[in-house]
């Protein structure tokens with residue numbers, strides 16, 4: 001489109017999408033930004049009417065209702081996230097609407113959080129703080145608050161894509177022994193060599209790993225696979241880290257496994273539901289470290305995610321392949 005009256009119209013569905021992204025879109029398009037925080041569904045639906053693209057800034061449901069609210073001229077959408085579990089992908093495909101998302105750019109930030117959670121859970125940071133707060137710092141015993149070593153450990157990954165490989169790169173600095181990973185498809189041989197990684201079945205990965213890191217998206221296949229049976233196959237000394245999606249874990253089963261010391265500890269960036277209610281039983285356990293889905297929450301990453309989402313949208317509008325297509 002060209003000329004003042006014929007500009008593409010884009011709805012940005014979150015008021016905190018970085019200014020850099022808005023400015024990119026504004027160069028050639030007319031941009032409307034949702035103002036409510038948290039974004040109000042009715043405001044999104046009302047402002048969607050007649051737009052040609054969405055920059056979908058939050059994790060609000062992106063479904064037929066939103067697509068209908070825009071109308072048949074809607075040509076392109078990008079999320080500002082790697083995970084797209086809140087998107088009705090079959091519905092978008094049915095309508096031939098290309099979808100972009102923002103993987104890769106957040107690999108470093110999410111990997112940093114994963115390593116932080118792994119160390120915090122292995123070395124009992126949360127419990128340690130509780131000991132100080134309750135005046136239970138036992139200086140007299142040598143065997144107090146012993147944790148798990150990363151050195152010479154076997155690290156298991158459930159999912160071995162970009163984020164997992166970025167975690168593996170960081171862990172190589174901790175002198176781990178090797179990596180076992182469970183995925184549908186084997187990764188390239190060079191990658192396996194680089195990280196001393198071997199593809200194994202789920203049960204072997206669970207049984208042989210000292211640390212198990214969930215770095216898989218939530219899909220029909222991954223939902224709830226970390227359940228009582230899976231925890232029963234893990235080492236009693238194992239540490240579980242989840243930076244994928246809360247739904248991959250059966251949370252009541254995880255609670256039981258931690259409470260009964262069936263596994264050693266867990267570090268979670270993602271959980272069910274989000275936000276986790278303050279009275280959730282997980283919060284009563286000393287051996288779980290929780291952070292409120294902060295994986296991609298760094299300034300630089302957020303800006304990069306916004307910019308990539310904007311490029312996705314602009315390319316989609318131009319009928320070109322998106323910078324990072326979701327399908």
Ligand SMILES: O=C(O)C(=O)CO
Pocket residue numbers: 080081082083084106110293294295296297
């Ligand atoms: O972008 C995503 O999907 C995330 O969950 C980042 O933590």
